[in-house]
Amino acid sequence: MTNQYEVVIGLEVHVELKTQTKLFCGCANGFGQDPNSQTCPVCLGMPGVLPVLNGEAVALATRAALALHCTVNSYSKFDRKQYFYPDLPKAYQISQYDQPLAENGHVTIHTAAGKRNIGIERIHMEEDAGKLNHLGQRLGDAEGSLVDLNRAGVPLIEIVSRPEMHSPEEARQYLVELRTILSYLDISDLRMEEGSMRCDANVSLRPLDFTGSLADLPRVEIKNVNSFRNVQRGIEFEINRQRQMLQTGQRIIKETRGFDDASGSTYSQRSKEEANDYRYFPEPDLPPLVLTEKWLKEQREALPQLPDELRQSLAERGVAERDAEVLVQDVNLYHYWSQVVALVSDARLVTNWLLSDYSRLMNANNLSFAEPKVSAHGLASLLSLITAGTLSGKMAKEVLETMFDTGETAEAVVKRLGLSQITDHNAIKEIVSAVVAANPAVVQDFVSGKEKALTFLVGQVMKQTKGQAKPDLVNALLREVLATYA
Amino acid sequence: MGTIDWDAVQTADQVQRGEISAAECVEAALSRIDNTNPTVHAFLHVDADRALARARFMDHNLTRETKANLPLAGVPVAIKDNMVTTDMPTTAGSKILEGFRSPYNATVVELLEQAGAIIVGKTNMDEFAMGSSTEHSAYGVTRNPWDLTRVPGGSSGGSAAAVAARMVPLALGSDTGGSIRLPASYCGVFGIKPTYGRVSRYGLIAYASSLDQIGPLARSVRDLSRTLHLIARHDAKDATSLDANTILEAPIPTALQSLRIGLPEEYFGEGIDVRVRTVIEKTLDRLRESGVDLIPISLPHTRYAIATYYLIAPAEASSNLSRYDGVRYGLRVVGDDLIHMYQNTRQEGFGPEVKRRILLGTHALSAGYYDAYYLKAQKVRTLIRQDFDNAFEKVDLIVTPTVADLPFKLGERDLDPLQMYLTDIFTVTTNLAGLPGLSQPIGLVDGLPVGLQWMGPPLAEDRVLSAASALEAILPSPEWPLSGGIQ
Amino acid sequence: MNLTEKEVRHVARLARLAISSVELSEATQALGRVLDYIDLLNELDTDAVPPTTHVEAIETVWRQDRVVPSLSPEEATANGPQVSSQMFVVPKILDGGEG
């Protein structure tokens, strides 16, 4: 029974753009300010005001569109989407309806069956709404709400995928890759918990014998889920709910549902059958947006290297695919990595250190690579001490932990703790000879074929050098000396 | 002749030369307002103290050189109440904005004050500029100074009546379908609607955004020129504001016979009051006598203009007026929950004509009707524009009656909105095409004024003003009503 | 096109107008007449005609991304019919609000 339906998922992702000012007025685009302290007549929707488009918002939106392989329309326009709500001061949202900024892009995800492109139908610009603080526990109980319009008018892009995902996991992958790509553009904070990235998921089940248009399937929209994990959970719940309904002969209705974090379930918010009639029409206050080839070229040239390119160049540098993925998915980590590699050049060594010991320390201290505790320079000089043979891996680890705690440089730690590997051939050979001379029984064991005896002798040498002798050198010299006993 | 008989240019000249103080001009205007406004009801709000304070400041603190750089030094000016002002209330003639105080000034208000004008008050208007008679104001009707039983036209009826009654020499109005030119014609004053985008709309309470334009009303063509010279400037706060050549400060003297002037047959057909027709024909004869070649032309889509206008304007209005929701400013009428608060506030705050247009506009944009109504109207709008493009290949200017009839009696057209809508038939076309249109008083019939309309290509305000000025020079000086005051 | 009271009631709801039954029937009649008049436009074949959304030939008007001082919260809320903690107060929202 479970294979009777194909899951069809489409995602609408809203991303707030990191401009200095709002989309249509000069108010600062900030977060967490005093209520209504970042408002002006324009974003308050006062009588007589007019919107003036923020050119930087168009540039950031265009870069996102280009990075997502969209066609940027040389002609687009703004429209009014009309509905009454206290967080929407003009009772219309300036958005783009039938001629959006960009269309026909894609995001590549990696499934068990290989790479797959999830289509992006369109990307358009619009203004954000303000914030309501409800006076009661839940919307229905509240005696009223308080309206703060600081966020009203903040620039957003809406990225609408095609309904081409077929499992919650694919939806998650799409979101992760989308966020990764956008993170390299530095156009948004992309924080779901602060609302700078938001996701609505459209979920429907297509009976396998259904041949009509997808648009005719009853579609359920899960609104404003606040984490990738919950998007996945919400979709999972919705698939099961719809499947059960269909299997018991019930009809799915087109509706908007909310997601309840505690129970992991979705609940009905508003039936779309009596949905709003948004009465879109072209915004008369804003002339059409016509982007020249020259301007588009400038935006294309402003694009940084994007994840797919980075993955390829990491592979070329010998970084394992799994490691490369970890690096690429955290733009700050990746930038840190490239700074260190520029100084040390052994990409694999840097990767190993970053992804194991350093990341462990960062995670344990809840830190982000946006503000690394040890600078790229600091880590590079530590790693140089390893390549030069001054420090063993074990010693380096200790040094790193100390650097992390005290903020000292690698050299300072090494000097203070007297930690440096003895690489002097003659010095070690002297100790080796002494150890061999002091342990005739063990030497005899070795000579008679007990390889394990060597480990004991190495241990003795290391003990005498307080661990500072270079282990492979000790090994080699021991064999050299022991050979004379054979 | 007292100062109230002067036009704005003469007033400013006298103040600049120190022949008279700004305070004397303002006092004369205020006293005229005291006498006539209670009857005419042109003003909704007069701020005598502020006006006098500003005038005295100018008199006491500004040097003659500084005043010489103020083209409207000491000129008392009235502002239609749909342009926002920080120092005076702004209601747009609506109860829903009762008590509202704008935190910013309209761009035109700033420009006028920078030029030395003294704003004395805010004038009455049809609520949100929706009407042709100024009867649809929440604050009472304005009466036509020529006949107090008749309407002054609308929606800038307060501004037109204030200028005609010589309460002020100059006023600003706004024109969406004829709202400057129609009351100018009915009140016997000059009024011009500039090319769309000429004057910043920042601070003009929107009625129909793609049609609205601010313009002056005055008692001379040169006053219109001087005012437009000052206010028709590019404004970065209005994305539809044009960056074009400044309009000349005074009309250039032009020989009328050098102009090719078109007479569109559609504007001279049936339905024009014979008395109006007589006065218009007489004026056209004067033009012919001066050697002007009047060229018959056709603007074939004229008959669709009103239908087009009454889709586009209400549709945009329904959207523009959604912000009056009782949340951030203006009237709030309580309700059990949000939606009832919205409904009660808007139900009580808007008058019947505004509600009619909101319903009409909402319908025209609603699902399933958009293509048949709004989109259709935008397409016909293209045809109407093309009519003008074609005509202006053959002629430099077009002349028509401003309105087909004489000012009607108060209350006469209350019952039939459609009849009221048809009043705008000769004026809406220039709004739809975005062109300049000027109404000029050309004489009286039965004691009521008749207006002639000039229409020009986009940005041809200088040409329109020059022609009107040349005609002004060959016509007898206009008369002004209420010369004996109110009996 | 004939307009029904039901349609006018729907439109009134969209526009958030609590019109009375008297107003409803008056409005239905008045708007019906206007719409009958507007039918005039159907004389014209406009299939090949582009719509005019802006009469001016201007495009791409945008500004620099530079901060301009905002109003103070007191100024911003000075006209508010009901204000608390420098925010606008609205009555309770039922049914998701928008609908």
Ligand SMILES: [Zn+2]
């Ligand atoms: Zn703002």
